[in-house]
Amino acid sequence: MSKAKEKVQEDVKPIIYDSVNKTNYQRGSFLGKGGFAKCYEFKNLSTGEVFAGKIVSKSMLIKPHHKEKMFQEINIHRSLSHKYIVSLHSYFQDSSNVYIILELCSKRSLMEMHKRRKTFTVPEARYFMRQILLACKYMHDNQVIHRDLKLGNLFLNDNMELKVGDFGLATRISFEGERKKTLCGTPNYIAPEILTKKGHSFEVDIWSLGCILYTLLVGSPPFETNTLKNTYSKIKKNDYFLPISMDAAAKSLIKKLLHPDPLCRPSSEEILMHDFLTNGYIPTRLPTSCLCMKPRITHNMSVFELTKNADRKPLLESGQLPSTDAAQDIFEENGKDPGPTKALLLDGAAPKDSYLSELLAMLDSILKCNPEALYTGQPEDAQDPSAVPFVWISKWVDYSDKYGIGYQLCDNSIGVFYNDSTHIVLLADGKNLQYIDADAEQFYTMPDYPPELKKKMTILNYFNTYMNENLLKAGESARPREGDEMSQVPHLRAWFRTKTAIVFHLSNGTFQANFFQDHTKIILCPIMSAVSYIDEEKNFSVYTVPLIEKYGCLPSLTLKLNYARGMIDRLLKS
Incomplete structure (x- = not known):
């Protein structure tokens, strides 16, 4: 790590004072970094409002044209006010850094x-x-x-x-x-x-x-x-x-x-x-x-x-x-031969194995670099918040000896994977239903679903009530909103339990393992090549394959990734 980057990390204090507006900000989660800046959540301790705080170290602005460029950016941005432009709320500086307080866009880009x-x-x-x-x-x-x-x-x-x-x-x-x-x-x-x-x-x-x-x-x-x-x-x-x-x-x-x-x-x-x-x-x-x-x-x-x-x-x-x-x-294109190199990407169509092969290759790449040997501590640069998963299983209850497994996604959607291999997912709005069987995926609106689904809906409601009354949620919830009639969420594709963990594989490729002994969780996303880890204190960390290959990871996480590799191999073979 360069001295300039080290200095940025050293000088970012947990409480940052804006002397211009007489405001204290609490530095929160790391949001990412750019060429000259790092970005964190900034909470205004007076109002409770949360912003994105862009921090530029003055050690990166030694040349006059760098300073001029940055203040031109600020002056142009602060002159604009529009619904579809990120708001610049304020900016200030101290002896170490320049701080730009921006509207927080929590759903990334x-x-x-x-x-x-x-x-x-x-x-x-x-x-x-x-x-x-x-x-x-x-x-x-x-x-x-x-x-x-x-x-x-x-x-x-x-x-x-x-x-x-x-x-x-x-x-x-x-x-x-x-x-x-x-x-x-x-x-x-x-x-x-x-x-x-x-x-x-x-x-x-x-x-x-x-x-x-x-x-x-x-x-x-x-x-x-x-x-x-x-x-x-x-x-x-x-x-x-x-x-x-x-x-x-x-x-x-x-x-x-x-x-x-x-x-x-x-x-x-x-x-x-x-x-x-x-x-x-x-x-x-x-x-x-x-x-x-x-x-x-x-x-x-x-x-x-x-x-x-x-x-x-x-x-x-x-x-x-x-x-x-x-x-x-x-x-x-004007009658030209497009040539063999132009690839056509389909509309997010998942491969037949729902990305299990990609997950296996991803873990092989991580494990062969001996990540625990590379690990010397965990700088923020080792994390990539932009790869955070938007869907994972936050609650589950196993009643497979009679009906199946019930689960809640982190957006509050409720699903049941029945013993006959059919599925029902009730979306977070409480109105829209997805029914999945071997032939197709069908959509209904409550309470207008076919009579033959009545028994399964009774079971889903039972699971829903039980989980809401008895289980703690792992992760943050999302509120139902207008527009959820267009929602289509992943469903549980496969699951099993071992002595070590319960394993889930979702239809969008997401792999999740909840470990029984320490109550930690790993969530693997093949599309983003990302590993998310929820520790004993429910802290959420997100790493991509290149970052693990560069910075390594904790030996305890390496063990869990080794376990995940074996479980994915088992899913592929089955």
């Missing part, structure tokens, strides 16, 4: 959601694009170019509302027609006029929106390659492919947004009136289950109108792309 989901449904893409566009229009109306719009800078709050953040590359237009010349941005989202240094303006944000929409629907950025050189070459040539199966309005909009001539790209206001955003269903709210599972889009969902035109009809799509081995049948 679209980048983490994208990693878990791969692709988004068309209604979800419309939902997020509308919010980004409203933020973009506001920024442009106020002469601000963001210049780094990407999934990682689009944050989500508790209500699943999008918030544009990170104004580190933002700039303000000083006069009409001004063209900026700075080479900046993120490679997969950077506009061609920035690369060619011809001068750029608001249109670079519009280009980035095209890359974002494409990524949401297809699963990877339009110009992504294995090398920076090839990516830049494809951007300059406007060389990308559109799936034939893509929604026609989305395809039309992407072509406009990714027009090579910046002056031919539409403004934010014009995009908001495009067919993609006016002639299709846009949810008024998304459930938090969307963070890891595709939502249910049903035909009785009404259109969210952007205008008062009541004659517009909904356009309902699932957003799924067809599965095929022939790339030529999937991609089109």
